[in-house]
Amino acid sequence: MSNSKLARRFVIAVPNIWLILFFMVPFLVVLKISLAEPRIAIPPYSPLWEWVNGSIKFNINFENYAYMWEDSLYLNAYLSSIKIAAIATLLTLLVGYPMAYTIARAPEPRRSILLLLVVLPFWTSFLLRVYAWIGILKTKGILNAVLLWSGIIDEPLIILQTDIAVYIGIVYTYLPFLILPLYANLVKLDDTLLEASRDLGASRISSFFRITLPLSMPGIIAGSMLVFIPVIGEYVIPALLGGPDTLMIGKVLWNEYFSNRDWPVASAVAIVMLIIMLIPIMVLRRAQSKGAEI
Amino acid sequence: MAEELSACERRPWVEATETPFVRIKGITKMFGDLAAVDDVSLDIYRGELFCLLGGSGCGKSTLLRMLAGFETQTSGTIEIDGQDMTGVAANLRPTNMMFQSYALFPHMSVEKNIAYGLLREGVPKGEAMQRTADMLSLVKLDGFAGRKPHQLSGGQQQRVALARSLIKQPKLLLLDEPLGALDKKLREETQFELIRIQEDLGVTFIVVTHDQEEAMTLSTRIGVMDAGKIVQVGEPREIYETPNSKYVADFIGSVNIFDGEVDLAAPDLMRVNTPEGPVMCEPMAGLTARQKLHIAVRPERIQLSRTPIEAANTLQGMVTEVAYMGNLSVYRVQLASGQCLKVTAANGLHEENPITWDEAVHIGWSAAASTVLVQ
Numbered sequence: 001m002s003n004s005k006l007a008r009r010f011v012i013a014v015p016n017i018w019l020i021l022f023f024m025v026p027f028l029v030v031l032k033i034s035l036a037e038p039r040i041a042i043p044p045y046s047p048l049w050e051w052v053n054g055s056i057k058f059n060i061n062f063e064n065y066a067y068m069w070e071d072s073l074y075l076n077a078y079l080s081s082i083k084i085a086a087i088a089t090l091l092t093l094l095v096g097y098p099m100a101y102t103i104a105r106a107p108e109p110r111r112s113i114l115l116l117l118v119v120l121p122f123w124t125s126f127l128l129r130v131y132a133w134i135g136i137l138k139t140k141g142i143l144n145a146v147l148l149w150s151g152i153i154d155e156p157l158i159i160l161q162t163d164i165a166v167y168i169g170i171v172y173t174y175l176p177f178l179i180l181p182l183y184a185n186l187v188k189l190d191d192t193l194l195e196a197s198r199d200l201g202a203s204r205i206s207s208f209f210r211i212t213l214p215l216s217m218p219g220i221i222a223g224s225m226l227v228f229i230p231v232i233g234e235y236v237i238p239a240l241l242g243g244p245d246t247l248m249i250g251k252v253l254w255n256e257y258f259s260n261r262d263w264p265v266a267s268a269v270a271i272v273m274l275i276i277m278l279i280p281i282m283v284l285r286r287a288q289s290k291g292a293e294i
Numbered sequence: 295m296a297e298e299l300s301a302c303e304r305r306p307w308v309e310a311t312e313t314p315f316v317r318i319k320g321i322t323k324m325f326g327d328l329a330a331v332d333d334v335s336l337d338i339y340r341g342e343l344f345c346l347l348g349g350s351g352c353g354k355s356t357l358l359r360m361l362a363g364f365e366t367q368t369s370g371t372i373e374i375d376g377q378d379m380t381g382v383a384a385n386l387r388p389t390n391m392m393f394q395s396y397a398l399f400p401h402m403s404v405e406k407n408i409a410y411g412l413l414r415e416g417v418p419k420g421e422a423m424q425r426t427a428d429m430l431s432l433v434k435l436d437g438f439a440g441r442k443p444h445q446l447s448g449g450q451q452q453r454v455a456l457a458r459s460l461i462k463q464p465k466l467l468l469l470d471e472p473l474g475a476l477d478k479k480l481r482e483e484t485q486f487e488l489i490r491i492q493e494d495l496g497v498t499f500i501v502v503t504h505d506q507e508e509a510m511t512l513s514t515r516i517g518v519m520d521a522g523k524i525v526q527v528g529e530p531r532e533i534y535e536t537p538n539s540k541y542v543a544d545f546i547g548s549v550n551i552f553d554g555e556v557d558l559a560a561p562d563l564m565r566v567n568t569p570e571g572p573v574m575c576e577p578m579a580g581l582t583a584r585q586k587l588h589i590a591v592r593p594e595r596i597q598l599s600r601t602p603i604e605a606a607n608t609l610q611g612m613v614t615e616v617a618y619m620g621n622l623s624v625y626r627v628q629l630a631s632g633q634c635l636k637v638t639a640a641n642g643l644h645e646e647n648p649i650t651w652d653e654a655v656h657i658g659w660s661a662a663a664s665t666v667l668v669q
Binding site for chain 2: 192199211
């Protein structure tokens with residue numbers, strides 16, 4: 001085998017080994033645990049196979065998956081997670097699209113400053129930033145203080161520990177994930193297309209809806225999926241900002257692992273979540289390959 | 295139906311028999327401190343195919359964009375068909391534009407691209423589709439209605455762009471380097487296609503181009519631009535044969551320039567002293583003795599021979615280069631002073647012993663062939 005061939009194999013091998021080690025192996029471990037029975041032991045689940053009298057005996061158990069189907073908590077948590085993720089994605093899009101559009105249309109030197117401002121929050125810890133929202137949103141927090149002082153409201157608003165607080169937290173945290181791919185798409189938009197549209201008699205608003213918006217669809221889908229996919233499994237934001245009624249699969253997962261110490265059920269929850277997420281990931285991939293076509 | 299005379303038959307610019315269709319009055323466009331277009335005034339008549347010709351950065355595209363409404367002039371006015379266009383948005387002007395890059399909407403089919411203007415105008419869908427189909431056959435693209443722009447060749451895209459800009463039957467069509475992206479052969483075919491469509495529809499065309507050959511073929515009149523100003527306006531023949539400045543002479547076709555000064559203003563012939571010797575020209579009014587000026591001589595007006603020539607101007611030189619072009623050959627002749635002249639001569643059939651490299655030659659041209667350029 002020639003040197004260059006060897007080098008090429010090595011280059012391909014590095015990411016593959018990485019994926020196998022840090023994605024495939026943990027996935028298989030979780031899959032294995034999801035097929036076990038819970039036990040009060042260390043580790044807290046039964047082994048998948050045992051040696052009994054010199055022959056191998058498999059203990060494959062689908063009880064955990066069946067249990068998830070029987071107990072409506074899990075199905076509700078999945079549906080609620082998808083609902084919250086969908087609404088939050090839509091809200092992020094409504095906030096993020098005008099921002100990405102403005103940045104893409106800004107003159108060159110200002111553009112980089114605005115982009116820097118978008119990613120600036122990443123320089124502080126995510127956890128700290130979510131905690132900061134508690135200070136803003138709580139009954140005696142900054143937001144209520146300002147609103148009361150300015151006379152807009154008479155009674156403090158109860159936002160913290162509601163779904164509204166969760167939405168605020170998600171929009172705030174995931175905004176850059178939506179803005180960056182959308183910006184990358186919008187900045188490529190050829191100005192002469194808009195001029196051509198205007199020249200043919202379309203108003204500015206009509207030109208936006210007929211030219212800019214359809215051409216930015218790959219960016220919209222990519223950005224939305226980058227928000228939607230992680231938000232389904234989001235744990236920290238609903239745990240800190242949401243109330244007891246905020247039902248999300250991330251929280252359920254946490255409870256199974258750490259409160260109930262039922263690792264097999266927790267693993268089954270995780271596997272189902274992964275399968276659910278495959279759908280939006282496939283949508284994302286299609287959007288990206290379509291975006292590359294244009 | 296009475297045949298209406300085309301603009302090049304009416305020639306309204308010779309005698310002011312009709313009111314201009316487009317009146318550009320004292321238009322200036324400043325970008326910061328720089329005047330991209332500098333006090334340009336221009337009248338263009340109905341049915342003309344007017345070319346704005348100039349090098350890159352001369353302001354021709356900016357002028358076109360002001361006509362379309364994409365740029366606002368710093369001062370001056372533009373009137374189209376008697377209406378002042380100041381403050382009229384691009385989507386409300388009676389103009390359409392064909393873009394250099396074509397600017398076809400990549401997410402729409404050919405049909406949707408062409409119908410776009412009609413649908414925005416509120417034309418019913420059935421009628422819009424019928425007119426789109428008619429337009430597709432005008433540009434010979436029947437059967438391509440469902441294709442996306444990226445599935446078309448450059449020439450086909452160009453025709454879609456033309457169809458799209460014509461569908462609203464604009465009074466004035468603005469074309470920015472319409473043939474710029476096509477290869478030479480296709481460009482030549484398309485030039486005549488463009489003239490055919492323009493004459494069929496009777497639309498007034500203003501074409502921006504940097505290609506002087508294209509301008510010569512297409513236009514009823516040419517406006518040559520330099521540094522934001524129009525330096526000469528005229529019919530192609532006029533611009534070529536009587537350029538009014540060294541810039542125009544140099545820009546349109548190829549030319550030999552002599553710098554010199556007026557020696558004496560005789561009544562029949564005028565003598566201009568140049569480093570290459572005296573050059574005889576036809577007399578011109580308004581010149582003073584010792585005035586500095588340029589003499590332009592077209593390469594095809596110069597005779598080339600091995601034997602002495604009888605002409606008002608004769609010189610001797612050495613052939614340093616010969617380029618065989620088929621129908622003609624281009625010679626570079628070095629004079630005693632060191633200046634090189636370009637001379638073209640038609641090639642005969644099976645010419646025996648043609649003039650070649652390193653031959654001593656006689657060249658000569660008439661006084662009428664020396665164009666005097668004051669600027």
